[in-house]
Amino acid sequence: MGSKTLTIVGLGLIGGCYAKTLREEFDTIYGIDLDDLALAYAKRENVINEGYKEAKIPISKSDIVVICLYPDLLLKFIEENKENFRPGTIITDAIGIKGDTIEKVLDMLPKGVDFVGAHPMAGREVQGVWNSDKKIFRGANFIITPHPKNNEESLNIVEEMAVKMGFKSVTRVTPKEHDEIIAFTSQLTHAIAVSLVNSDEKNFDTNVFIGDSYRDLTRIAMINEDLWDNLFMGNKKNLIKKIEKFEKSLNILKDALKKGDSKTLKNEFIRSTKRRKEIH
């Protein structure tokens, strides 16, 4: 791709996946993190060439910078470092909500530095660069949220990177559409899993009474509270709407149960079966 130096800002689980899947594509990969242990591990395992706690040096040498920070830290990072990027640098991110961030970032950045919003739809219920793995990205979905001010070439480079990282599908939508969709496919699912686990009355040892269904539905109830508070609060209007839509759907089943209305119940089951079959 012609780019030689990559910097990952925030070397956690996802940052580590970027570094590991792009190891062969860049001559040099730098990692920025506040955690000495993360940097030491990544350097020792040759995930990165060098680790830094300060951003200035690595980002001033980079062709591509990937920001894998918590949502509320992105703007601060750009604000503090906007003068340090060299012209031609493409910045991208891995943040699960977009809001009006991209607009704001582009307004802050000097001419010649582009920012392409992105969201790798992959994760694990564990944290840390130690748990990063090429397999996490393989076959997953990648979303790019173009802004009218973006260069088409920057978008294409980030798209090319996604393919190299192993994603099976790259889709472009506006930041607004992204946040609306993600409220449903990601945040609502986490809200449901958390609520399901928390509604356990624990009169019995749940462990010996569960099947795969409970295990599958609740795996994502193990959640990083600071990150997900950020994601939920940063997209709360959309998420509240999706929760309410889901509640209506669940109410159809509850009402059918109360009325002994098997016809409605079966119709809902047939509908969900048909729709779920369309999902790979």
Place this chain on the structure above:
Amino acid sequence: MGSKTLTIVGLGLIGGCYAKTLREEFDTIYGIDLDDLALAYAKRENVINEGYKEAKIPISKSDIVVICLYPDLLLKFIEENKENFRPGTIITDAIGIKGDTIEKVLDMLPKGVDFVGAHPMAGREVQGVWNSDKKIFRGANFIITPHPKNNEESLNIVEEMAVKMGFKSVTRVTPKEHDEIIAFTSQLTHAIAVSLVNSDEKNFDTNVFIGDSYRDLTRIAMINEDLWDNLFMGNKKNLIKKIEKFEKSLNILKDALKKGDSKTLKNEFIRSTKRRKEIH
């Protein structure tokens, strides 16, 4: 176990798993089903020794009979066949709700024939004996619902069978407790998955915007509508209670979002993470 002949009534996915996991434990396994293709497949693959569409002959020769029918067919089957079991036969079932069935069945059966309620907590989103597999039972939970009229020996034989079939845990609870617990761990999870899929507004191609979380949470939305109508309606009081408890839990998140109350949100996330870590 001293028993030599086993009959499976209802040779679908679960019936097939019983036959396959118990193949070495019995000299003879009979299968009863209305579907010629299921019987032909099972005989050809040596899952059973012989298939029957009528119950009388096989069950009169059996030491153990496992009933893998839809919930609403169990009592009818016992009523029609109660004279055909020979003394000493142990009947058990694989039905996901218990209600007052066991009491009724025991009242119908002649002296010397015992009925042990059981529930193998395992399944797949596919159907048919063709999809049965020893792996489905391996490491799963098995529940026995003893009745005061049961012989202790019958309970022990069914428990021993469960271990031979590969279940990792066998737990005894009353039918009433079973139904209350299962409303939460099994039926509520299915209600949630169905409702989640059905609340998709489908303004976008969901497929390219999902991660593992959505896939995991909705896998069980592919559901056999007749069976699950039976299970839901047969346990509706408990299920309605569990749905309402879950709704309250989800409302805590929704209210926290509306109020911008990060403290509550994080507390809920911490609580679910802690609880989910206790589940293997």
